[in-house]
Amino acid sequence: MLTLINMVVLGKLGKISSKVALLLAKPPSNKAQPIDLPVEFIISSCHVNFKPTLSTGRYHSLKKTILLCLLTAALGGCKSTPRPPTDYLKALNTCKPLTYECHAKVKTKIVSISFGKAMVKVFEHYSREGAHKAIKGMFALNADNPFDRASKHRYLATFMYQINDFQGVLEHSKLALKTPILNARDYLELMRLEINAHFELEQYELVKQKIENYFAYAASKDHAKQLAQLAYIAKIQKDSKEYDRLIAKIKNNDRALEHLKKINNQRLKLTPPTVKNAQLTPAAVVRVEPEYPEEAIKNGVHGWVRFQYDLTPQGKPKNIKVTESHPVGVFDQAGVNALKKWLYRVKLDENGQVINGQGLTLQLDWRIR
CATH class of the missing domain: 3.30.2420.10 (TonB)
Structure with a gap:
């Protein structure tokens, strides 16, 4: 089966390097590969999910699935054929206001074949050497159309979150969310990532603004983590009325209460950064x-x-x-x-x-x- 896949991929997708093709038959090591991502990675429209930890077998299966996705995209698409960005955005114009429910009905887009093949190498770097190497690789990728560029910025934001580069997360999520060209699920996940980055930077007014936008898009105000974040902000801003309202709303929501507990515990461990004297004699x-x-x-x-x-x-x-x-x-x-x-x-x-x-x-x- 693997040999057949290799032959078809090499035949249909053009000059794929032997190194990439061999990923189908050679997992990186005998140990589990740490893949601690804050959001799911959705590769193309085949919805390949990275789980928190990949065993050798799971990594092997994942690489096969990614290249199969690229192959089927070349032959007609995983779920549908790609649409030009202008047509995609034109279809979204019917969503006023833009909501997840309406966005999700628009035909799914997929990355280009060339960008998808290059992404396989980046994910190999991530699995072998971590987020720093993957970021370098992702920066080097050529993204020749608006959807590929938005996808590139989305992946950069996600990798940067792993290394606590929250300013980088905000920079790239802003570029990826500039237009709703991403598929609905990816767009929603990136909105959450942007909120989390603002929260980590203690930009609480922006957190409240982004959560309000998120609720409007998601058409629901029952998101556990976001409600917990709002409750914490109300507490430290000494807005007792808002805090009581939010606690009353989440008191029967176990997930929201657990998130609030985690936030409180994490913030208790934080200590103010020390500032070194910048006046140096040399x-x-x-x-x-x-x-x-x-x-x-x-x-x-x-x-x-x-x-x-x-x-x-x-x-x-x-x-x-x-x-x-x-x-x-x-x-x-x-x-x-x-x-x-x-x-x-x-x-x-x-x-x-x-x-x-x-x-x-x-x-x-x-x-x-």
């Missing part, structure tokens, strides 16, 4: 501008990287660590390469150690002007 006398990665220029991506490092008695940076970056992994190496070439004027103590030469911090920014 002064940079040689600065080298970092290179702008070609793929980032090509995709119009801007971002930043924050570093922590020490100085040698000669004033050269050492022990360079990336403490935070956005988008994760895109500019990290270019920043490290540049910082290694910087030179500081330093002062030494009686033991020959650099005064204030440990734990320096710096942020480098990349912007296309």
